[in-house]
Amino acid sequence: MLAIVVPYYKFTFFEETLQSLASQTDKRFKVYIGDDASIENPNVLLKKFQRKFNFVYHRFEENLGGTSLVKQWERCIELSNDEEWLMILGDDDVLGENVVEAFYANLLEIEKERINVVRFASQLIDGSGVAISGLCIHPKLEKSTDFIIKKINKQTRSSLSEYVFEKEHALKIGFKNFPLGWYADDMAILDYSNYNLIYTINESRLLIRYDSYSLSGNDCNKIEKDIAKFSFFWLLYSQKIDKFNPSQVSLLRRYLLASFLNRIFIKHYLKILYYSINTGSFGLFVELNYGLLNYLKHESKIKQ
Numbered sequence: 221m222l223a224i225v226v227p228y229y230k231f232t233f234f235e236e237t238l239q240s241l242a243s244q245t246d247k248r249f250k251v252y253i254g255d256d257a258s259i260e261n262p263n264v265l266l267k268k269f270q271r272k273f274n275f276v277y278h279r280f281e282e283n284l285g286g287t288s289l290v291k292q293w294e295r296c297i298e299l300s301n302d303e304e305w306l307m308i309l310g311d312d313d314v315l316g317e318n319v320v321e322a323f324y325a326n327l328l329e330i331e332k333e334r335i336n337v338v339r340f341a342s343q344l345i346d347g348s349g350v351a352i353s354g355l356c357i358h359p360k361l362e363k364s365t366d367f368i369i370k371k372i373n374k375q376t377r378s379s380l381s382e383y384v385f386e387k388e389h390a391l392k393i394g395f396k397n398f399p400l401g402w403y404a405d406d407m408a409i410l411d412y413s414n415y416n417l418i419y420t421i422n423e424s425r426l427l428i429r430y431d432s433y434s435l436s437g438n439d440c441n442k443i444e445k446d447i448a449k450f451s452f453f454w455l456l457y458s459q460k461i462d463k464f465n466p467s468q469v470s471l472l473r474r475y476l477l478a479s480f481l482n483r484i485f486i487k488h489y490l491k492i493l494y495y496s497i498n499t500g501s502f503g504l505f506v507e508l509n510y511g512l513l514n515y516l517k518h519e520s521k522i523k524q
Contacts (some may be wrong), residue, residue, distance in 0.1 A: 221250040222320060223303035223387065226311055227296045229285055231260035233312035233429060234464040236349065240314040240427075242272040249302065251275035254296030254421040257283040264352060289401030294394065297387075305338075306387040310508035314345070314427035315382040322424040331417050336386040337364065341422045342379060347431040354372050356421040364413040368406055370466050372475060373506035380405040382426040396455065400441055402480065407455070415463040453479050454488070458495055473504065481511050 224241065228234065241251055253271060255262065257280055266277055278299055285292040293308055300306065302486070305323075319340060331337055344353035356377055359366070363444040370376045383405070389412060396407045409418065461469045480488050489512065496505035 221303045222305045222308045222323060222384070223297075223300040223322070224249050224251045224309050225293075225296045225300060225374055226251060226253045226309050227256060227285065227289075227292050228253050229256045229258045230262075230309045230311055231258070231262060231265075233347075234262055235265055235308065235313055236314055238269050238450040240465065241275075242269055243317045244315065244320045245318050246324060247273060248324060249274070249352045250319050251299070252296060252299040253277045254292070254299055255279040256285045256292050257281055263308065269421065272492055288402050289328070290397045293401070296364060297391070300387070301363060304387055306385045307383065308380050310379070310381045311428065312429040313379070314349075314429075316340075316425045316427070319424045319426065322421050325393040326419070333417065333419060334415075335417060337353075337418045338384040338427065339378065340418050341420070341425040342377070342382045342428050343425055344377075344430045347370070347429070349427070352430065353425075354521075355425060356419070357422040360383060360420050360422070361417050362411050362420065364418050365415055365464050365468065367418060368410060368516070369464075369471060371406065371474055372421045372471065378405075378409070379426070379428045381428060383409065396451075398448040398451050399444035401446060402445050403452035404448075407452060410456075410460070410463075415460070436514045449478070449483075450479040450483075450485075450488055454491060473507075477507055477511055480508075481515055502516055 226237065241249075252276060253262075253266075255278065262277075266275075269275070276299060280295065284295065297306065297308070321515065322340070323338065326338075337356065341355055341357045343351055345354050346352050353457065358376065365449045367378075371378060385408070390408070393408075393411045395401070395404045399409070453472060456464075457469075457472045457476045461472065476492070480492060489508070492504065492508050495501070496508060
C-alpha cells in the first residue's frame with residue numbers, strides 16, 4: 221500500500237491539496253498529515269474531508285521546519301505504518317486524479333525491475349492554479365545520475381512531491397540534512413535509487429506550486445540556499461564521483477567551484493584545498509586558487 225505523507229504548515233493552498241487526494245480514482249492509499257506547530261489550524265478544513273479518504277492528522281508541538289525541514293519530513297514519515305511505498309506531498313501541491321491508479325497499474329513492472337524510485341510527470345502552477353510551464357516528462361527508465369546532470373544543466377526539473385520511494389530502503393538511508401532541505405530531494409533520488417534507475421509514469425502528473433509562498437519561488441534565505449548548494453556538490457564530488465562518468469565528473473567539479481566562488485566561506489575553501497592535496501588533484505588545486513585570485517582581484521576593483 222502507498223503512504224502519502226503531507227508535512228503541513230501553510231493553510232493557503234491546503235484545501236486544493238486535500239481535494240486532489242479526495243478525487244483520486246483509486247483509494248488504495250493512506251495519508252499522514254504532520255502539522256509543524258502551524259499557527260493556521262486545519263482542523264475545520266479536515267472535517268470536510270472525513271470519510272472522503274483515509275487520513276491521520278497529528279499536530280507536533282515544536283516547530284522543526286524552521287530549523288530543519290529534513291527533520292520535519294522524517295518525523296512525518298515516522299507517523300506512517302507498514303506501507304511499502306512512500307510519497308512526500310507538499311501542502312500546496314496537487315495530484316492529478318489518476319496518480320494513485322497509475323502507480324498501481326505500473327507496480328508489477330516496477331517491482332520486476334527492482335525499482336526503488338518512481339516519479340510522475342509534472343507541471344508548474346502559480347498561486348491561482350494556472351499552469352506556468354509545459355508538462356515535464358521523462359524517459360520511462362533513466363539512470364538517476366544522468367537525470368541529475370540534466371537537472372544541473374537546467375535541461376529538466378523535478379520536485380519532491382512527484383516521487384514515490386520504496387519506503388524501507390528510504391528509511392534506511394534517510395535524507396541529507398542540507399539547509400532548508402535544499403538539494404536534499406536530489407540527493408535522496410540518487411541515494412534511494414542506488415545511483416541506478418528511476419521509473420517514470422508519464423501518463424499522470426503532479427501540479428507543483430511555484431509562487432511567492434513556496435520555498436522555490438522566493439528569493440529569501442539566499443545564504444542558506446547557497447550553503448546547501450555547495451554541500452550538495454561537495455558531497456557528490458568528494459564521495460560519489462565513482463558513480464559518474466568522466467565528463468559528468470568534470471561538470472560536477474565545475475559546479476563545485478562555481479558554488480564556492482558564488483559565496484566564499486573559508487571552511488569551504490579549506491575542504492576543497494585539503495581534498496585536492498590529499499588526492500593529488502593538481503588541476504583542482506590550480507582551478508580553486510586561480511578562481512579565488514580572480515575573485516579577489518574583482519572585489520578589489522569594485523572597492524576602489
